[in-house]
Amino acid sequence: MSNDSRREALKKLAVATGGAALAGYVPGCTDDRSSAFVEDLDLGRQADLTISAQDLGRQGDLTIGPPDGVPPDGMLPDGMPPDGMLPDGMPTDQAVPDASMTEPDLLPLRGDGSHPFHYIDTIIIVQMENRSFDHYFGALRLLEGRLDVDGLTGQEVNLTAAGLPISPTHLQGNYAVSPDPGHGRQSSLHQWNDGQNDGFITDWERRLEPPAEGEPDRLPWVLGYYNRDDLPASYGLADAFTLAHRWHCSLLGPTWPNRYFSHCASSGGLTSNNGFIDEPTPYLSLAEAGGTYKTYFTSLFFTLTITSLTDKRAVKLDEFFRDCEQGTLSNVNIVEPSFFENDDHPPQDVRNGQAFLATIYEAVRRSPQWNRCLMVVFYDEHGGFHDHVPPPESLGDVRAAQGFDRLGFRVPGLVIGPLVKRGAVLDTVVEHSSVPSLISNVFGLPHVNERSRLAGDLGDALDLALVSGSNRPPAPVLPPVLLPEVCIEQAMHAAMNQPELQTWFRQMGMGHHASLPERRRLLRTYLERAHRMGTIRLV
Known part of the structure; x- marks a missing residue:
């Protein structure tokens, strides 16, 4: 060059x-x-x-x-x-x-080697913002005919307040939806509508300025979807590893309570973006058992608001890349996107988020720790974008009677790593509580609560046969994001x-x-x- x-x-x-x-x-x-x-x-x-x-x-x-x-x-x-x-x-x-090189056989790090968890030493957690499953991956079924993916069929309809039917449409060239669709507690309940999932358009109409009837071109946006040309990193990772098409957010509501579930398997009773919580996380238990954890961030990080986590261990994103290169990643690594530039929260341009995901994956892929890594990429909540699957009931929540008896809408979820099934779809129903549950299961820690213990197992995405180097293909290099x-x-x-x-x-x-x-x-x-x-x- x-x-x-x-x-x-x-x-x-x-x-x-x-x-x-x-x-x-x-x-x-x-x-x-x-x-x-x-x-x-x-x-x-x-x-x-x-x-x-x-x-x-x-x-x-x-x-x-x-x-x-x-x-x-x-x-x-x-x-x-x-x-x-x-x-x-x-x-x-x-x-x-x-591709002609044989990967090394892996020996267990703990246990008797009968479970893929026994070979994993490094977990990377990447939580993005505000997109639904159908919005990002529904096109796999609609456009590519993937019947193994519970995506869009083209028959989905939401009515406007005036009774006009709106169906899913490709957001071609529209990478930055604005204004931000409603995704708070009340908007989410309205969109859910007792399991009909038909309130997305009427909730969206209330947010459009000027009134929605003056903006017919914007009405379909919350039923809009992207395809693999729009999201090359996400689709490339789904092709190469495992797509979790039944990953639900933990609550019909906004960012804060859902992010709390991803760390604590609880929101401490919160349903809005307000207030610290004192619920336990698996991180201190991990440290007491001799393990390590770290948060990498650009501007802000959410574990700050968990008061029970007295040792935040938060450093800037620069150190993530150095730790990847030098093989010094912790046992648990929380990688926060920038909540200004690339977390995918509307009205951000989704191409910035694609660049971020591709870069984080590549840093992990080329790390000397790759063969012992498990990486999960998921979104905190649906962001007000349509999904056709009604949220199921939650399991094991002590606050079920206070409205915590149901999960939220589906969100994009990916399970990535050398021991992850290639080109597969995870049918297990998982939610954000599955992440602290994963940490407990991998490192043999007590679960933080009953909801964590009962959460869907992300380990179902792993294949024990891949510990043999002859069975394990090299991790692919994604094409560059334009x-x-x-x-x-x-x-x-x-x-x-x-x-x-x-x-x-x-x-x-x-x-x-x-x-x-x-x-x-x-x-x-x-x-x-x-x-x-x-x-x-x-x-």
Whole structure:
């Protein structure tokens, strides 16, 4: 790859994350400061990239050096040099797996080796935001004829308030749905409508401004779906590993209570985005048993609001990539997306989320710890988007009589790892409580409560035969996500998707973590790393 090509690629990164004004009109590539800034950059030389104080809007310069263990020429320890090429011409610093090479046989780390859990030492948890299963994966059945996937059939209908029938439609070219569909407790109950799942359009109508009858083109959006061209990373991972098509969120409601279930198998009785909880998690029990855990974040992280977790062990996302490279991931690793730029919460552009997922997966795939990893990717709740499957009853919740007797809508769920069934569909009904349950089951810890004990088993996605290297195919390399420069520019202007969480951070004196300069620094280094790894191509 020529130096001119390197410079042009990084110029796009610089303009998108550091060279454009941060308020009002986005000047893009014509900004003089951007031009001066990028002239000193070279994609093959990642050292000493300086963003001026004028660009940052604060005193002093911020210098981004090469990540730990990466020499100035940009070569990563176990990869190819920066001018290596994937078959499609994308510059990358990693090699494509050789399908002819036999994977090593695995020996059990605990137990007698009769269960795949005995071979797993590292769990990676990635929880995204606000999308339903049909919205993301319904097209597998509708367009691709996958009868093993409980997706869309084309017969689904919701009526408008005036009685107009609305059916699912492809959101072609509409990567950023706005306004944000309703997904609070009352909106979710309205959409569910006692199991009819027919209230999505009427709830959406109430949110549209001006009135919905003046915007007929927007009415179908909450019944809209994406396909594999729109979501290449998600579909690529579903093809390669296991798609959990019966993964429900834990409650008909919004982010906070559902995220609490993913850590505590309980929301502490909360049904809204407000309030800390003191419910137990498996993390302290893991630490007491000699295990380790860590949260990686860009701006904010949700375990802050769990007061029982007295040791947060939270670090910035930069360290995740270094830990992957160096083989120093913890036993449990919580990887938070940015709640400004790439968590998939509307009105974010879903291509940013695809780039994030592809980059996190690739970092794990090329880690020396890969053969002992299990990664789960799932969404906190449906985000107000239609799903045709009525939520089933929940099991084992002590607050069942207070409205915690039913799960929420289905969300996209993926189980990823060397011991995960390839190209499979998990039929087990799972929910967010299945995540703390998984941690307890893998590491032999007591369950935090009865709901965790009874939660659907994500281990059903694993195949014991894959501990034999001759049975285990190499993990695939995903094609790069095509990421328009405008996606990054718009993300840098995005409002916080979790204002309640941001308020808590500020009250605790931690608001600097979500400051614009810090966000820009982390986004910049993340994008540069993603480009080197071959997971994104700026267009």
